Amino acid sequence: MGSPLVFKQIGGEMKKFFGVVCCCVLFFGCAKKQDDPNTITLWHWMTDRHEALEQLALNYERLTGVKVKVDLYAPSDAYSQKIIAAAQSRILPDIYGILDKKEIFASFIESGYVTDLTEEFQKDNAAWENALFAKAVDVNRFAEGNIYHIKPGIYGVPVDVTNIQMLYNKKLLERAGIKSPPKTFNEFLTAIDALKRVGISGLVSGWGELWLADCFASNYAFNIMGEQKVMDTYQGKVPYTDPDWIKVFDVFRILSERGAFAEGIVTKPNKFAEQDFALGRAAFGFNGSWSVNVYHDMNPDLRYGVMLPPPINPNRPMSIWGGGGSSFVVNNISKKKQKAIDFLRWLTATEQQAFLSTETRNLPSNREALTSIPSVLAEYAQGMDYTTHPTIWTYNEHSLVIEKFDKGLQSIIIGEKTPQQVAREVQEIKEREMKKAHP
Amino acid sequence: MSEANEKSFKFFQLKNNLINFSFVLPAVIIFSVFYIYPFFEIFRLSFYSWNGISPIERFVGWQNFIELAHDDVWWKSMGNAAYITLIALTFQNALAFALALACDREIRMKRFYRVVFFIPPVLSEIVVGLIWQWILYSGFQDGQHIGLLNYYLDRIGLHHLVHNWLSNPDTALTCIAVVHSWKGFGWGFIMLLAGLQTIDRQLYEAAKVDGAGSWRTFWNVTIPMMVPVILVVIVLTVLGSMQVFVLILSMVGQGLVYHTEVPVTRILSAMTGTNRFGYACAMGVTFGMVLIMISLSFKLLSNKVKQV
Amino acid sequence: MNKKQADSIPINQYQVTGFFKGFLIHTFLLIVTLTCLFPLFWMVRSSLMTNQTVFVDKSLFPPDIHFYNYIQAWTEGNFGMYFLNSVIYTSCVVFGIVLVSSLAAYAFSRLQFPGKNFFFYMFVAAMMIPLPGSFVPLYKLMNDLGLINTRIGYILCMINVGLSLSILLLKTFFDKMPPDLEDAARMDGCGRLGIWWNVALPLARPAIAVIVIFNSLNVWNEYILATLLLNDKNLMPLQRGLMVFQGSHSVDYPLLMAGLTIAALPIILIYLLMQKHIIKGLSSGAIVG
Known part of the structure; x- marks a missing residue:
């Protein structure tokens, strides 16, 4: 009932206004998408x-x-x-x-x-x-x-296929007088010391993206205690306060105290870490095979090799993440x-x-397409035998526990908490979540 | 008044109300569709346990809220946001006020300053985050600091201040707060300057005649006249600073342990990181309540001040 | 002679403190100016370098200047198309917000209808409650309305984002408007819409300038909703193009900086064009509530 009056009052300007609005709607609204079967x-x-x-x-x-x-x-x-x-x-x-x-x-x-x-x-x-x-x-x-x-x-x-391994910059290792890439964790620590003597940063990785730090920890967990015990932990049969898990956390403490990490590693986005490694700001990197492309774009002259993360436990092969x-x-x-x-x-x-x-x-x-790839990529490909991945494990950890775990790694690296403290905190969350799932 | 008359009066009134209401109708329609509906959906979901994908949404009553009340990280993130807000309120607004006072005088290049101080708010948060990340970067290349701040500190001899700015819990949050203030002070500056310009110059003259010094004039004339503007600036600063997150994401990624977490980053990580949608919605609802409470208390405060 | 000098001392002293004060004020202002401009300057400077020198050469004015980065960024980043889209979105959203919010604010300020306060406070409250999780219901809704992947859908969403604050600002402005002019217009036979159009809007020009710049900034710098609601490449606004560009050129810093400069330049220009009105708008009481 009110509408005729409204329009009477509108007057000339308003008609113009409505005209513009209608045109806009027609102009933009009519781009109706069609579902093309082809x-x-x-x-x-x-x-x-x-x-x-x-x-x-x-x-x-x-x-x-x-x-x-x-x-x-x-x-x-x-x-x-x-x-x-x-x-x-x-x-x-x-x-x-x-x-x-x-x-x-x-x-x-x-x-x-x-x-x-x-x-x-x-x-x-x-x-x-x-x-x-x-x-x-x-x-x-x-x-x-x-x-x-x-x-x-x-x-x-x-x-495509990827795996995540360690990289070393050949030129920088030579400058520190290191002949071959380290094979064990102790050799790695010696290499870090040698690099520090000539003022070169050790390991860089994009641990501002937490999953990459999680991956590093997981590699060592598999090496130290084996897949079965890790799965048992996820099922709640083994606590995170177990000495083997403390050892895993301790890897981060040792590396941090030795000054092995590049500055600011805990908040570094991976693309910055890639930049750091490509420009020779650090001797070691921890990154996936996709980075070969990045390094090539950034610095085509970079001479680097691929290696497995140096194992702590010599009796068990190193495990790395990889797969599809x-x-x-x-x-x-x-x-x-x-x-x-x-x-x-x-x-x-x-x-x-x-x-x-x-x-x-x-x-x-596709396996048959492996013929004409760059040599560094071929080195990466050799690591495929050692790969494992959360998506193929029988059990996976609850995401809240993973978050606490990864944040815990960060606090160990910045020297805020001890491995024991972090282990306790992670276990607390784990027990809480288990209780929630099976009250 | 006859009955027919009254009826037509009522009809007239109804029509009148309808016409008046039609003015707000477009706003109300857009608002209801794009805000109210998502709002109620989020409110509903905050009582459910849901991973965001699964067809099953399990009703859990108040459980999300109870868990939230005991979530230390959540309250810490609130504290962090409050810290950023506090720095923004003091440092940023003091700076803005000082600049506005300076530009309110008859000085040279007034217009130039006005234009320049509003440039940081114009830039997008992505741009600001990227550039400041470079400024605060820690690390070396060819024996030189990459980060500009460290580089210049080193150059002018302040070696002991060279620092791991963004991955040290002592400085990370402060750095974020400072960059946030840097980006935001232009708004405060422009509003306060506008407020200062509405003050009648004759009031200053009168104060001068009464023999008041510049300090007295400031306290007795400028400040009382500026109270309403200052309150608006404060409320907008609080709302803006409590909700900051794009800047944090672009400066420290997923964060430094829990030292750089703020409510919005917690909500996002609960949503896509740990896939707890219902819990994230409960966080959103709680956070909204807190913000409304803060704004309401400012509203009450400003009413009190106005009465005085 | 001595006496004369003594006489002039107070004046001199006054002048000296005045000069000193002015010097201090200008030093302070210039320092802040420097911190405001330096990051911007650094961005432009770095965009003119090459990837080999950008991290090493810390000189303020690099010796070799490479404008080539801009050409490359413009063509590789497809900025031309994104640019046009952003202009369309920004102008439509701002136009829509000014229209809708000024109508509503005028009614909230001058007209009577039941539930007025309820609706007004609803808008105010919305300003305070962030809805970070709203993307799922919003997407569902847009899909049901058939507005997914359309310009009009994105524009309506962005209008909603800026509505609350704009209504609030305009209402406080209209509240302060002298009623005499409206009475005069009423005498001349203007209806409510006529007064809104002929009296209120022209008077509110400064407040509208504030709303225009505020919302232009918002729309120009937005990318989260754009990623969510738009699928086709030819609908993308500039910031989303920039995100893609950043992803694929994260390693080439000068090129990235050139892209950032291209994206930031237009909004700085808009601001420079509008800045006169903003101060005027703000000082005519648009925000003093």
Whole structure:
């Protein structure tokens, strides 16, 4: 009833105003998206590989007529948020990657957002599965009797392989008079002392990103007590105050007190750590195989080698994290599921993998594509035999305990707490969470 | 008044109210859709245990809030935010006030200063974080400090001050607070300057005639006239500083143990780090309540001051 | 002679303290100016260097200047397209906020209707409660409305972000507006909308300048919502382009700095153009509540 009066009062100017607003709405609102059956969409977070992926998508379109829209979201935190939000609205793209823990991967599967690819992998005498590195496939596998109660099978496609190892700068080691890279922890400490004498920083790594420090600790935990005892700890059978765990924490104390860490390591983002190593500001780095590309871009003349972190326990082989680097999954509620699977199969074929690995200097997930990679990358590849990864373990630690654990590592490095204190605090949280799960 | 008249009067009033209400309608619609709905959704989720993905949301009643009350890290993060706010309130606002006073006088290059002091707030937090990270960097290259602060400290002979600024618990939070103040003082400066300019010059003249010195004039004329502006600046500083987080993320990443955690970074890490969505929502609700309480107490305070 | 000198002493003293005071004030102001400009200067300076020299050469004015970084950043970062998007978003959001908030603020200040205070305090309270977890419900909602990955969706969201503060500022301004002008307009037969358009808005120009600059800053520097709500590359605003650029060129500092400079420059220019109005707007009582 009120409206005629309103419009009477509006007068000339207002009509103009409304006109402008309507035009705006028409102009911007009408860009209605269409669902093209011949276009599949891929979401990813890898800024360094975006161009290569787009190039491959173009090739694929030329070949098959199927258009692949490659969308990049950076930084990866924003990508994770976007994936979570899109999952809730059930509008995930046809192909995407899950950056999170196995537990969250399981939740995605449970909610029906991920296609079971087992059959596809095992078709034609498991041709697809056999073409790829077993360790890379395992990252996407849910085994028989897994604790998440997911139907056993393979749920993702690895597009590359990584592992995380130690790097040494050959020039700097020579300057400190060190002939060969250290083989044991004690040799490593001697090397650190020698480097310090000539004013060179020891180890740099991006431990401002906590998971990387966690990875270093995990390497030593496996070396000191073996996989079984670590799994027992996660199940709550062994406390973190166990002498073996104290030894793990002690690694950080010893390195910190010896001055082995580069300054500011605890808050350093990994890209800064990469910069430090590339520019020769530290003799050792702890980083993944993806960094080969970064070092090449930053300083093509850098001479460096790859080594396993020096073991403390000589009786057990060193374990490092590795396996599938980046994996993609196929959206189970997508209408273009088969097209998406076909694209991923093509993407992991030898030719494309070779292209990706030469363009982006990453280890290919296809074994046959391993032929023409840079020598440093080949050194990285040798470490694949020692790899393990949280995603293939039978048990995983509760994320709250991991947070406390990683923050504890930081406080040991800055000399704020002793290993014993940290062990006690972590165990406290562990017991609290166990009680919550089984009251 | 006849009944028909009264009826038409009531009808007129109703129509009148409707027309008046139509002025706020667009704002209310946009607001309800984009704010109220997410707000209630978050409020609801704060009573659930949910990992953000799973189809199962388990109702847990007040459990998230009870756990939050006992969460030492959460309260420490509140304390850290309060520390940043305190520095912003004192250091940043004192600086802003001093600058505003200086620029309120008839001095040369007044306009130049005005423009320059507002440049830091114009820059995005990403830019500010990146540049300051470089300034505060610790480490060497070819025997030289990379960080500019350490480099210049070294150059002018203050070797003992050379320091691991961002990864030392003694200085990390203060550095963040100082950078935050650096980015924010321009707002305070411009508002306070604007306030100073509204003060009638005749009041100063009158004070001079009464023989008041500049210090007395400041206390008896400037300050009382500035109280409302100062209160607005204080409230905006508190709200802005309690919610700072992009700067922290871009300066210290995931943080130095718990020394650089603030409520918003805790909320984010509960959401995507440990995947406890319900708990994160409970944090958000609690934090909002705290902020409203702070603002309300300022409102009451300002009413009291106005009465005086 | 002696006497004359003695006479002039007080004057001289006065002048000396005045000069001294002025000197102190200027020193103080210049030091702050330096700290304000130095990081900006350093950014521009570094963007003109090469990756080999940028960390080693600490001279204020590097000997070799490489403008090439800017060309490379502009083409590789695709800044041209992002730039246009940011201009569209910023102008639309600011226009929307000014329109919607001035209507609402005028009503809150001058018109009567039931629930007025309730609605007003609702907006004020919203200013205080941050909703960091709201991205999931917000995304769901935008999807249901069909506004995901559309310009209009992002614009509406950003209008909402700036609404509360703008209404608050404008309302305090309208409260102080003298009623005589409105009465005069009413005499001339202006309705409520007419008064709002012909009287209130022109008078509020300084306050609107404040709102414009405040919200332009907000929209120009925003990237979190943009990443969440927009999928297509050709809808991305500048800051999101910058995030991608930063990710893929994190190792090339001069190039990164050139990108940052490109992204920061327009907003500095807008500010320089608007700064006269801002001081005027603020001093006409827009914030003095």
